[in-house]
Amino acid sequence: MTRARRPAARTMTSRTTGLLLAALLPLLAAPAMAAKPVHNPVPGSNPLFRDKFTADPAPLVVGDTLYLYVGHDEAQRDEMFNMREWLVYSTTDMKHWTDHGPIMKVADFKWAKADAWASQAIEKDGKFWFYAAVEHDDTHPGKAIAVAVSDSPTGPFVDAKGSALVTNEMTPMGTHSWEDIDPTVFTDDDGTTWIAWGNRQCYIARLKPDMIEIDGEITEITPPHFEEGPWLHKRGDTYYLTYASLDRASHRDEKVSYATAPSIRGPWTYRGELTGSGKYSFTIHPGIAEFKGQWYLFLHNAALAIGDQNGSIGRRAVTVEYLQYNADGTMKPVVQTEAGVSVPPAR
Structure with a gap:
């Protein structure tokens, strides 16, 4: 039978x-989502993208193309944030952009439960490494930093480690559970890659050559009025740490400030404010890149309206401005404009 x-x-x-x-x-x-041109009535003007709410811009230059990684906020009504995926756009002239769609969702990190927050991608050894802030599941409560990898700057990206690179337990000197956010990654001239991150406390650590492990100690380097959103870059012999700052004694909204150092290890010298606050926005987030001989500063504000939804804490919009330097290496203050880079930079 x-x-x-x-x-x-x-x-x-x-x-x-x-x-x-x-x-x-x-x-x-x-096929994957086909890339499509971005419609902007005045190419290069702000905000750059007007069909969805985007935040936390992170530029990456690869050859003659600049890629811009952003968070996608779908906050409705009174929601503060509703971020479940990261998007990437590209340009070859800083005025006309291509939308490549989502590169990854927070659900792709099986150990994470929410919040596709600020990110940055970097190229190294022929691969593209993507670092992002997420909310960890209950096995390691609090915010955490994830790392993903791809063979292409437009993805798809996959979890490179299977677990968090940084968890809240690794920074016991901090004061709150959401301090481990907003990673920035930077490869120095000797090939060593560093990662910095934080909220209210700013941390820095070296990455191992495999790009998925911390190498050595985590060091706190918190500059004055540091709030979040650090960004590392180098110009000439000077290292720059640019960040969202908040003087809680006298201001309600974040601005952008920066510090400089002769070495990635410091000491860091505070240089003051680089920008004012983003229009209508409590938060702001710098991303800096040199592209075809010109430096650019990417930010976000909350000035965009889509249909009956106005900008808000969650519903932000990415912008860009020219960035210029003084002869002594300090950065010239940047005024945020609607024109953006649709007009030549002032000299």
């Missing part, structure tokens, strides 16, 4: 497999 049932069971399995394959083949053959 058992033998009589086995052929029937095999026939059913074969039929089921065939049906499943027939259903899956169209999905497997379906």
